[in-house]
Amino acid sequence: MAIGFAIRPALTLLKRAGIEAQPLLVRAGLSEEHPCDGSLRRVASAAQAKFLEYAAEALRDSALGLHLAAEGDPRTVGLAFYLGSAAKSLGEALELMTRYVSIADECARLNLIPQPDGVALEYKFVGLSRHLIRQQAEFALAMAINAIRFASGREIRPVRVRFAHVRVSGLKDFVRFFGCPVEFNAASDHLTFSRETLALPLVTADPQLLLTLRPICEAEAGAPNKRAGFLRASVESETNGSCRRVKPVSRRSPRRWG
Numbered sequence: 001m002a003i004g005f006a007i008r009p010a011l012t013l014l015k016r017a018g019i020e021a022q023p024l025l026v027r028a029g030l031s032e033e034h035p036c037d038g039s040l041r042r043v044a045s046a047a048q049a050k051f052l053e054y055a056a057e058a059l060r061d062s063a064l065g066l067h068l069a070a071e072g073d074p075r076t077v078g079l080a081f082y083l084g085s086a087a088k089s090l091g092e093a094l095e096l097m098t099r100y101v102s103i104a105d106e107c108a109r110l111n112l113i114p115q116p117d118g119v120a121l122e123y124k125f126v127g128l129s130r131h132l133i134r135q136q137a138e139f140a141l142a143m144a145i146n147a148i149r150f151a152s153g154r155e156i157r158p159v160r161v162r163f164a165h166v167r168v169s170g171l172k173d174f175v176r177f178f179g180c181p182v183e184f185n186a187a188s189d190h191l192t193f194s195r196e197t198l199a200l201p202l203v204t205a206d207p208q209l210l211l212t213l214r215p216i217c218e219a220e221a222g223a224p225n226k227r228a229g230f231l232r233a234s235v236e237s238e239t240n241g242s243c244r245r246v247k248p249v250s251r252r253s254p255r256r257w258g
Helices: 009-018 022-028 045-059 064-071 079-085 092-105 134-152 171-178 207-222 232-242
Strands: 108-115 118-125 159-161 190-192
Touching: 009 022, 009 045, 009 064, 022 045, 045 064, 045 134, 064 134, 064 171, 079 092, 079 134, 092 108, 092 118, 092 134, 092 207, 118 134, 134 171, 134 190
Parallel strands: none
Antiparallel strands: 108 118, 118 190, 159 190
């Protein structure tokens, strides 16, 4: 399950474009779970990922996930965002997000991996078939940068950004938003930050809020996960990722952005 924070802005764009959202919600398996008014609620992670793919196709915007996150409000991520934003530095915030990201999305996993030029924040999506989450991956990494910029009050730029899927169009939008080299068809999805960037203070730092929220987040993150199907979907993810690539969504009538 996940907080459906990517669904609401997608519904807004569909409505603005005059596209009926209900068939897409039904196709994604959200007809009984998510209201068309876009109110936030928890939904199946896989259903949210599928809905983003279908919305991107309907809107003819192959970089919909990026565009939604770039214009989105990171506070909609909820408890995990407020905990991270209360940290004293970006490095501490990333450590907190690594531990508690599952509160926002039970399928999300973050790892901090040392690099020669800094630290890489690696994203993994457990239980989601890799070939179905291109928009979800792009939304997640872009929203992470959006949240970091919000909390730091700075136009933070990673050293580099890498995505595991293939992309052949819309590359300039990614470079413009992230402000650094962006690579596709990489080994994993991750953002790399310099050590100097990790030491930057957050303007939203709040030690008392951190003390208040941490035990709540610890209890939430420690709740037993009883959902089934993760192993099967993980195997499908590995198999599909190694055997085939997804053809990019056609952009017969590109949308303007930025």
